[in-house]
Amino acid sequence: MTTARKRARKIVPLIAGIGATALALTGCTSGGGGGEATAPDSFSYLSFAENTSIQDTLTALSEGECSAENEALALDITTQPQASYDQQLQLLAGQNALPVLFASGNTPQVAKDLQKGGKLVDVEQALEDLDQSDAIIPAAKSTIDALYDGEQYVLPTEFNVEGIWYNKQLFADHGIEVPTTWDELVAAADTLNAAGVIPFSADGQDGWPLTRLVGNYLFRTLGPDALQRVAEGEAKLTDPEYVEAAAAVAELGDKGYFGPSVTSIDYMTAVNQFLTGQAGMFYMGSWILANFNDPEQNQIGAENIGFMPFPEVEGGEGSADQLAANVGVPLALSEASYSDDVASWLGCFAENFGSSSLANQGVITGFKVATPVEDLPPLTQEVQSQIEATTQSVLWFEALFNAKAATTSQTNASQLVTGALSPEEFMETVQADLGN
Amino acid sequence: MTDTTLETVARPTVQAPEPQRRSPLLWVRRIPGWLVVAVLLIAVGYPLVWLLMGSFKTQAEFLNNPTWALPEDWTNFDNYVEAFTTGNLAVYIKNSILATLPALALTIIIGVAAGFALEVMVWKGRGTVLLLFLAGIMVPGQMILLPLFTIYFQTGLTGTLWPLIITYTAIGLPLTVFMMATFFRGVPREIFEAATLDGASIYRQFRSIGFPMVKNAIFTVALVQFFFIWNDLLIALTFTNRDDLRTIQVGLLNFTGEFGQVQYGPTFAAVCVNVFGTLIIYLFLNQRVMKGMTAGAVKG
Amino acid sequence: MNRVLGDWRAVTVLLGPALLVYTLVMLVPIFWSLGYTVFEGNPIIGFTFVGWDNIAALFTDPKIGDALVFTVKYALVLTVGQVLAGYLLSLLYVFWLRKASGLIRTLVFFPVVLPTVAVALLFQALFAIAPQIGPVNALLNAVGIESIDWFASGGTAFWVIIIMDIWRSMGFYAVLLYAGLVDIPEELFESARIDGASGWRLVRHIVIPLSLPVLFSSIIFSINGTLKVFDSVLALTNGGPGNTTTPLTLYMYQTSFTYGEYGYGSSIALLLTILCLLVTLFIFRSSRRDLTKG
DSSP, X not given: OHHHHHHHHHTSSOHHHHHHHHHHHHTOOOOOOOOOOOXXXXXXXXXXXXXXXXXXXXXXXXXXTTHHHHHHSOEEEEEEOGGGHHHHHHHHHHTTOOOSEEEOOSSHHHHHHXXXXXXXXXXXXXXXXXXOTTSXXXXXXXXXXXXXXXXXXXXXXXXXEEEEEEEHHHHHHTTOOOOOBHHHHHHHHHHHHHTTOEEEEOXXXXXXXXXXXXXXXXXXXXXXXXXXXXXXXXXXXTSHXXXXXXXXXXXXXXXXXXXXXXXXXXXHHHHHHHHXXXXXXXXXXXGGHHHHTOTTTOSSOXXXXXXXXXXXXXXXXXXXXXXXXXXXXXXXEBGGGOXXXXXXXXXXXXXXXXXXXXXXXXXXXXXXXXXXXXXOOHHHHHHHXXXXXXXXXXXXXXTTSOHHXXXXXXXXXXXXXXXXXXXXXXXXXXXXXXXX | XXXXXXXXXXXXXXXXXXXXXXXXXXXHHHHHHHHHHHHHHHHHHHHHHHHHHHTTOOHHHHHHSOTTOOOSOTTOOHHHHHHHTTTOHHHHHHHHHHHHHHHHHHHHHHHHHHHHHHHXXXXXXXXXXXXXXXXXXXXXXXXXXXXXXXXXXXTTOTTSSHHHHHHHHHHHHHHHHHHHHHHHHTSOHHHHHHHHHTTOOHHHHIIIIIHHHTHHHHHHHHHHHHHHHHTOOHHHHHHOOSGGGOOHXXXXXXXXXXXXXXXXXXXXXXXXXXXXHHHHHXXXXXXHHHHHHHHTOSOO | OHHHHTOHHHHHHHHHHHXXXXXXXXXXXXXXXHHHTTEEEETTTEEEEOTTHHXXXXXXOHHHHHHHHHHHHHXXXXXXXXXXXXXXXXXXXXXXXXXXXXXXXXXXXXXXXXXXXXXXXXXXXXXXXXXXXXXXXXXXXXXXXXXXXXXXXXXXXXXXXXXXXXXXHHHHHHHHHHHHHHTSOHHHHHHHHHTTXXXXXXXXXXXXXXXXXXXXXXXXXXXXXXXXXXXXXXXXXXXXXXXXXXXXXXXXXXXXXXXXXXXXXHHHHHHHHHHHHHHHHHHHHXXXXXXXXX
């Protein structure tokens, strides 16, 4: 650790130094503003502490395909727990001290703010300069476009599609066909419920798996731009056609389709309910494949799990082939430290990240897979073909919200399905925090 | 009661009224009391046992067996191994110690000195300064995070444990100074006045009279501060940006995944190491703690 | 005399370091933070001057009202709860267990030292309904009451937080108050008993009045800690469901760091600080203690 030695030198200017600087700085409270580009002394990467797959892939690259680049500019990984991650980014950005490469925050809004301040590298341009324009697959590109107002300044280190996973065995036992419409879905849930099976396993503690349903319902009834219109202020969540979506999900809760105590169910419990056959359906993104492919967790067997897109709502403008998608934890590059060495790192990254991540981590990324990967589990292959077949993707409920509205939406979600908040109240609360 | 004398400070034992009149049915009358004690012991003891059991359970046991079930395999130390390897627990413990002890020592030394200067010494404006410190007790920690981050960054302290040590010291000061001033108030002024007449310098008085006299009290304050620092999450979360700087409390969050998935077993194992480690320190120091708290406490 | 006890150089040497650290690391940042209250924005997007807008927003934001009510309610209920529990325990120690109380005191004190994250995990499991029915609900079922999803509504979650914090802190307050009770001169009890007082009357007329000062200290201690509650709520409910268990501290933290509204966050912190100051001053007044008196 070279940093350890560096640290020892930094200890010297102790309290006296702080004092002088503190007084000097008191007058100047404003941060922001761009800084001059300086060549960094390492390829520093700031990651969510919770996400290890990107770190591992980067480390693998630095020792393998990108060892030459690593020689020139050594990879240096630091992590920050998600809970305090955005805060850390704000503070670093305020000091013009963003790392070379970093996870772009808990909500897309953080990257948008950074971009507004001119702090991010234009990835599209940078990749073109490196002759790597095709490095990011089209589906991921379109998701990024939708998320970031048509601009490309993040790297899709994951590409996940979302939908409803179902237990084939339970469906067969109760004579349920795979639903293609919302009404069929509700009917299927009713059949399962009557048979004493929890229809939907859902992580109500975190809330987002519930609001995902609201979002999907909106995309199916009002079309793929349903939430774009809200973001632009052309529509409001309190409009009746939007409240209808919340009401539809609240009704599932009212009928007890999420099981007896959805508020108290955390992520692992929800996964476990599905993988032990207690629940018939499970709305989740394809990152869950890691759990599905783990026989220790998966008691029902991977071959017993099917995937269906969120069904259509009759008479709605959206269609079921518009899969919900996201790019996981998108990474961004700091403009201030984008030197030639960083550029060649980016080139190697774009070239190899996709295959390395898939081969070593089993994670599907938004990068092309340059080297074909053999022996993928069947479920992963199935999802990959789903992704390839997808031409248009939609986002999720909070994707275009500011952090405040996103938090409000997710923390109030369980109250929506328990009936503590009416659909109107829920949408009003979220709309209020959207501030437009 | 406003004047705590030295005698009461030094009196360690309980002086309670005489027992109630003896009667053959004494033990019957004592049953409710013992019941209360039994309930207390269960309320405090059960959670510890539960934690310990949890540290031996697998993820599947957590999800599929009742909470109070015994672990299926008491010799399953995988969680501990996981906590120390993937969880980096040893590094976190080291960091916690490296941040806590210097901060504690600094707080106590300069805090006691300040308390002495504010209460024993006579000068104009000391009431105001004491109030200034008192105000600090009420300020929420969140209020100072932002500017501090800038300061530490500009001085190049970010990336070391110094931000933690300095912040803990500063945040601990108001309560320490305030409590020490209160304790010094309980020491009769005549002692210092007599010492002054005998020609003792003020530093000597501080070292040889002031400090020893409030030793138990210092111990109490140190203990309160220790647990505040040791259990702090907010400051450690903000000022540690590298895995090798993280303290135990922040480290405990590491067992939670990106989507909210929790590794229950290793979390419990890490908590157990933390809790039982603290328990040992605590039992070791307990006699002194209780004496210290009993002797002084916060009273005026 | 005053040449030694009033030596300015000595005052500087003894008080200087503490005052310096305190000023630089607490006071300067506090005023710096106050400066943020007239700005909008964060370090990423920069700051713009908005004058009193943030302060004005405090009065119209319904979430401030909710958070304020929760904070005050929590502080009052918990202060009553933990000081009362501590007081009862200390009475138990002094009058019932007497010399045998050492071990019990130690054990009951112990939860104070446990990490909040661990305690929160514990209470989540104790009051759980899923994945497994927790002991509390099992107990309710045993007496014929249906399981309650404690964390599904702010009303029930509030009580779980209160119970958890009483459990955590009663041992601390017990020892604190015990210290006060032990100091009551034996002769007072003797003479009271000769006058025929016993049991409840003894407690009411002798014990309570004489332990009032230390009771007041405990209450100040408790109010100050409880108004600033952060860790236990964060770890147990994270303010949810919705914002039904969100205190001012957590709302301030979210506003500044999650929503990136530093100015408004600082305004909330200011509100909290004023609240703490007012409450403390109020208690000081009512306890007729004069701090500034030399």
